[in-house]
Amino acid sequence: MSDFLVALKGRVAGLSGWRRRAAAAGFGVLAAAALPPLHLVVLLVPAFMGLLWLTEGTRRWSTTFAVGWWFGFGHFVAGLYWIAFALLVEADKFAWMIPFAVFGLAAIMAVFPGLSVLATRISRTRNIARVLTIGVAWTAFEWLRGWAFTGFSWNLIGTVWTFSDAMLQVAAAAGVLGLGLLTVIVAAMPAVLADENGRRPIAAVALAGLVLAAVWGAGAARLATAADDVVGGVRLRLVQANIPQELKWRPGLRRHHLEQQLRMSVADPAPGQAPPTHVIWGETMVPFALANDAKALELIGRATPPGGVTIAGAPRITAPGEKPYRVWNSLHAVDHGGRVVGTYDKAHLVPFGEYVPFSRFLPIAKVTQGGTGFSAGAGPTTLSVPGLPPVSPLICYEVIFPGRVTAPGTRPRWLLNLTNDSWFGRSSGPYQHLAAARLRAVEEGLPLVRVANSGISAIIDPYGRTVASLELGRQGVIDGDLPAALVQPTPFARLGNVVFMLLSIALILVALLMPAGILAPNDIKH
Numbered sequence: 001m002s003d004f005l006v007a008l009k010g011r012v013a014g015l016s017g018w019r020r021r022a023a024a025a026g027f028g029v030l031a032a033a034a035l036p037p038l039h040l041v042v043l044l045v046p047a048f049m050g051l052l053w054l055t056e057g058t059r060r061w062s063t064t065f066a067v068g069w070w071f072g073f074g075h076f077v078a079g080l081y082w083i084a085f086a087l088l089v090e091a092d093k094f095a096w097m098i099p100f101a102v103f104g105l106a107a108i109m110a111v112f113p114g115l116s117v118l119a120t121r122i123s124r125t126r127n128i129a130r131v132l133t134i135g136v137a138w139t140a141f142e143w144l145r146g147w148a149f150t151g152f153s154w155n156l157i158g159t160v161w162t163f164s165d166a167m168l169q170v171a172a173a174a175g176v177l178g179l180g181l182l183t184v185i186v187a188a189m190p191a192v193l194a195d196e197n198g199r200r201p202i203a204a205v206a207l208a209g210l211v212l213a214a215v216w217g218a219g220a221a222r223l224a225t226a227a228d229d230v231v232g233g234v235r236l237r238l239v240q241a242n243i244p245q246e247l248k249w250r251p252g253l254r255r256h257h258l259e260q261q262l263r264m265s266v267a268d269p270a271p272g273q274a275p276p277t278h279v280i281w282g283e284t285m286v287p288f289a290l291a292n293d294a295k296a297l298e299l300i301g302r303a304t305p306p307g308g309v310t311i312a313g314a315p316r317i318t319a320p321g322e323k324p325y326r327v328w329n330s331l332h333a334v335d336h337g338g339r340v341v342g343t344y345d346k347a348h349l350v351p352f353g354e355y356v357p358f359s360r361f362l363p364i365a366k367v368t369q370g371g372t373g374f375s376a377g378a379g380p381t382t383l384s385v386p387g388l389p390p391v392s393p394l395i396c397y398e399v400i401f402p403g404r405v406t407a408p409g410t411r412p413r414w415l416l417n418l419t420n421d422s423w424f425g426r427s428s429g430p431y432q433h434l435a436a437a438r439l440r441a442v443e444e445g446l447p448l449v450r451v452a453n454s455g456i457s458a459i460i461d462p463y464g465r466t467v468a469s470l471e472l473g474r475q476g477v478i479d480g481d482l483p484a485a486l487v488q489p490t491p492f493a494r495l496g497n498v499v500f501m502l503l504s505i506a507l508i509l510v511a512l513l514m515p516a517g518i519l520a521p522n523d524i525k526h
Contacts, residue, residue, distance in 0.1 A: 002193055002194065002197065005190075005193050005194035006194045008053075008194070009053045009056075009191075009194040009195075012050055012053040012054055012057070013053050013054065013056045013057035014057055015054065015057060016057070020054060020057065020067065020070075021066070021070045022070075023050065023054060024050075024051070024054055024066075024067045024068075024070035024071045024074065025070045025071065025073055025074030026074060027046070027047045027048075027050040027051050027054070027071055027074070028047070028070070028071040028072060028073065028074030028075030028076075028078070028113075029074045029075065029077075029078045030043040030044075030046055030047040030050075031043065031044055031047035031048070031071075031075050031157075032074070032075050032076075032078035032079040032155075033078070034047075034157075034160040035079055035155050035159060035160055035428070035432060035435075036159060036160075036162055036163075036428065036431040036432050036434075036435040037428055037431035037432075038428075039160060039162075039163045041160050041161070044157075044160065044183065044184075044187035045187050045190055047071075047187070048134070048184060048187040048188035048191070049187075049188060049190055049191040051067070051068070051071050051117065051134075051188075052130065052131070052134060052188055052191045053191065053194075054067045054071075055067050055068070055117055055120070055121055058121075061118060061121065061122070064117055064118050064121045065114045065115070065117065065118045066114070067114075067117060068110075068113045068114035068115070068116060068117025068118060069110045069111065069113065069114035070110070071110075071113050071114075071117070072106075072109060072110030072111070072112065072113030072114060073106050073107060073110040075110075075113065076105065076106035076109045076110060076155075077102060077103060077106040079154075079155045079428070079432075080102065080105060080106060080109075080154070080155070081102060081427070081428075082424045082425070082427035082428055082429035083098075083101050083102050083105065083424075083429075084098045084101065084102050085423065085424045085425040085427055085429070086353070086423040086424060087101060089245045089246055089423060090246075097364075101352075108149065109145065109152065112141040112142065112144065112145045113138070113141070115137075115141055116134065116137040116138045116140070116141040117134070117137070119133075119137040119140075119141075120133045120134045120137050123137075123511070123512075125511050125512070126195070127192050127195045127196055127201070128189075128192050128200070128201070128204045128511075128514060129510075129511035129512070129514045130511075131185055131188045131189050131191065131192060131204075132185060132507045132508070132510060132511040133508065133511050134184060134185075134188055135181050135182075135184040135185035135188065135507065136181065136504045136507050136508055136511075138157065138180070138181075138184045139157070139177045139178075139180045139181045139184065139500070139504070140504065142156050142157065142177060142180060143177055143497065143500075146401055146402070149351075150348075150351060151348070151401060153400045153401050153402060153436070154397070154400055154432065154436070155432055156176050156177065156180055156402075156436075157180040157183050157184060158171070158176035158177065158178075158179035158180035158183060158439070159176065159432070159435045159436060159439065160183060161179060161183070162435040162438055162439070162464075164216070164219075165219070165223060165463065165464060165465050166216050166217075166219035166220040166222075166223060167179070167215060167216055167219055168219065168438070168439065168442050168463075168464045169218065169219030169222045169223065169442065169463065169464075170182070170215050170218070170219060171439055171442045171443050171464075171492065172222075172442050172443060172445060172490040172491065172492055173490065173491040173492060173499050174492070174499045174500050174503060175402050175403065175443050175492045175496075175497055175499070175500050176402050176439045176443065177402065177497060177500045178499060178500040178503060181500065181503065181504065181507075182211065182212065182215060185208060185507075186208045186209070186211070186212050189204055189205050189208040190205055192204055192205070193205060222463070223463060223465075226461075226463050226465075227484075228461070228483070229483070229484035230481035230482060230483055230484055231389060231413075231414075231481070231482040231483070231484055233277065233387070234277055234278060234387065234388060234389075234481065234482045235274050235275065235276045235277045235278070235479065235480075235481060236276060236277075236278050236279075236280060236449060236459065236478075236479070236480055236481070236482055237265065237276035237278070237279045237280070237477050237478070237479050238280050238449065238451045238457045238459070238470070238477060238478040238479075238480075239261050239264045239265055239279060239280065239281050239282070239285075239451065239477055240282070240451070240452065240453065240454070240455055240457045240470045240474065240475060240476055240477065240478070241257070241260060241261050241264065241281070241282065241285060241453055241475060242422070242453065242454045242455070242473065242474060242475035242476075243257055243260070243285075243422070243453060243454075244422065245420075245422045245423055245453075248284075248287055248422075248453075249287050254287045254288055257285070257287060258286060258296060258299070259299075261281055261285060262299060262300070262303045264475075264476075264477055265279045265281075265303045265304075265310065266303050267477065269479050270479065273479055274479075275305065276305055276308070276479055277305050277307065277308040277387060278305065278308040278309055278310070278311070278387060278388060279303070279304060279305070279308070279309075279310040279311070280310070280311045280312075280416070280418070280449065280451045281310070281311065281312040281313060281418075281451060282313055282418050282419060282420055282451045282452055282453040282457075283313040283329070283331075283395055283396055283418040283419050283420040283452075283453065284313045284314060284315060284329065284420060285312060285313050285314075285420070285453060286300075286312050286313065286314035287314075287315075288314070288315070289314065289315055289316060289317045290312065290314035290315075290316075290332055290334075290340075291314070291316055291332055291340050291343070292317065292319075292320075294338075297334060297338040297339070297340070298338040299338075300312065300334045300338065301334055301335065301336055301337050301338025301339070302336075302338075304334060304335060304336045305336065306336045307336065307386065307387055308335075308336070308386065308387045309333040309334060309335050309341060309342070309385050309386055309387065309388070310333070310334045311331055311332070311333050311334075311342075311385070311416070311418075312331065312332055312334065313329075313330070313331045313395065313418045313420075314330060314331070314332055315327055315328065315329060315330065316328040316329075316330035316332075316343065316345065325372065326372075326375045327372050327373075327374055327375065328345040328346065328374060328375055328377060329345070329346040329349070329354060329374050329395055329396075330343055330344060330345045330346065330377075330395075331343070331344050331393055331395065331418055333383075333385040333386075335386060341385055341386060342383050342384070342385040344377065344381060344383055344393040344395070345375075345376075345377025345378070346374070346376070346377055346395040346396065346398065347376050347377040347378060347379040347380070347398065348376070348397070348398045348401070348404075349374055349376050350396070350397060352364075354373065354374040355373035355374055356373060379407070380392060380394075380404065380405060380406055380407040381393070381407050382406070382407050382409070382410045382411075382412045383412075388482075389412070389413030389414060389482075389485075390410060390411075390412045390413055391412050391413070391414050391415070391416050392405060392406045392407065392412040392414075392415050392416070392446075393416045393418070394415060394416065394417045394418075395417075395418050395419070396417075396418070396419045396420070397419075397433070398417075399415070399417045399419075399433075399436060399437045399440055399448075399450075400433070400436040400437075402439070402440070402443060402497070403443070403492070403496045403497060405440050405444065406444060406446075406493075411489060411493075412446065412485075413446065413484075413485045414446055414447045414448065414449065414482060414483075414485060415440060415441065415444065415446050415447070415448040415449070416448075416449050416451075417437050417448060417449070417450045417451070418451050418452075419433065419450065419451070419452045419453075420452065420453045420454075421433055421452050421453070421454060421455070421456075421472075422452075422453045422454035426472060426473060430452065430454070430455060430456055430472050431456070431472075434450065434456045434458065437450050437458075437460070438460055438464045438466070439464065441460045441461070441462055441463070441464050442462070442463060442464035442490075443490065443492040443493065444462075444489075444490065444492070444493045445462045445485060445486035445488075445489055445490040445493055446462050446485045446486070446493075447459070447460060447461050447462050447482060447483035447484070447485060448460040449482070454472065454473055455470055455471055455472035455473060455474060456469055456470065456471060456472050457469065457470045457478055458470070458478075459478065459480045459481075459482070459483065460483075461483040462483060462484075462485055462486045467480060467481075467483060468480045
């Protein structure tokens with residue numbers, strides 16, 4: 001076996017020119033296949049082994065970076081292809097942007113894998129120490145990716161495990177980055193079987209597998225003692241209207257869409273089920289400025305259970321005569337009397353989707369409806385509405401950012417994510433979005449309710465388990481209880497990424513102090 005791996009490594013490391021670039025991009029595509037919804041996690045092993053071996057065939061730092069960049073380019077094109085679907089909703093206006101959106105975004109995001117591979121090479125570690133270093137570098141640059149260029153924490157490598165509730169539990173302490181750190185190290189460790197002879201590489205691979213098994217076992221044990229408590233007196237109805245995106249904003253259909261959701265809100269529950277106390281609609285599912293429309297508020301109020309609220313996504317605009325004119329992507333809580341009793345404005349906006357950066361110099365329109373770009377809200381908040389525990393509302397992709405889904409101070413008792421993934425059709429996008437949302441529930445120890453126009457709507461408990469869901473592309477409602485939050489905040493909720501950072505520092509120290517962990521200075525060419 002080792003002879004085969006040594007020969008294979010020699011073939012991979014010996015690639016050059018376009019063959020090296022193609023191989024790197026191909027390994028990146030393999031890594032993308034491990035993401036939701038495919039979850040082909042085993043493919044991470046050849047992906048990261050191949051990435052390490054390709055870098056051994058480079059002598060210049062620029063070439064090393066290029067290997068990582070091409071790996072990232074293949075990875076992000078395969079993982080983010082669904083962005084093209086959003087630009088086909090109004091193909092006559094935006095189809096021309098597809099190459100720039102898909103390949104351009106992938107090219108920018110690929111800088112981070114490129115830098116992680118380069119940092120690994122500069123560290124001068126080798127063998128097992130090099131595997132530990134690539135794990136730390138990869139996830140450190142994933143953290144940076146969540147902040148740079150306004151941040152894009154989509155498809156963090158730890159999300160590959162969202163098919164397994166038990167594997168997710170480590171995120172309650174170390175977050176998705178800690179889970180990703182473990183994942184990269186375990187996937188890359190078999191590369192050492194071709195690096196040296198003897199028992200040490202075999203022991204390292206076995207130990208990596210044991211650590212993975214221990215994480216699963218600890219997660220399973222945590223779930224075995226998990227409570228299934230619910231919030232008393234709260235019965236939620238999630239309305240998944242499944243209105244086609246190309247029809248949603250048509251002026252002649254807006255009242256029809258409102259009436260459709262009103263009918264779904266007041267429909268009788270299934271036999272033997274309690275009626276809802278609170279109703280929730282998806283992102284901008286009221287396709288006009290609800291707070292300024294007294295008639296619409298009255299209609300929603302009539303459909304709202306007494307003592308409860310209907311929470312609905314809707315654009316919010318400045319009051320008549322107020323200047324400057326501004327628009328927000330918002331949600332409103334409307335009570336039985338048709339009064340708005342709570343509002344949240346989305347703070348983390350999608351570049352080019354909800355606003356155009358440098359719009360003074362870029363003569364292009366934003367992809368979402370309307371000629372005015374959205375304004376950003378104040379940021380995470382804890383919202384109190386009648387009959388419900390305090391909630392942290394999150395609109396669309398605000399839910400993908402670890403450690404940034406709750407406001408400082410008063411801890412919410414649940415997370416609410418309104419989104420409209422119908423932009424992305426039947427693609428990987430909605431599954432990836434849901435996976436990220438589930439990880440936020442585990443990290444924070446808070447239940448999460450997700451309402452999506454076309455799916456996937458779901459009620460998720462504080463352990464990341466899906467209590468109820470409605471599949472992609474279906475119209476219907478989910479009636480369910482609101483799971484109770486964990487009594488004590490998780491370590492991640494209290495400390496953020498501190499556990500991940502301490503683990504990363506410890507692994508780097510181990511890598512640097514390992515025997516034969518340092519290469520001679522002349523092994524690296526600038």
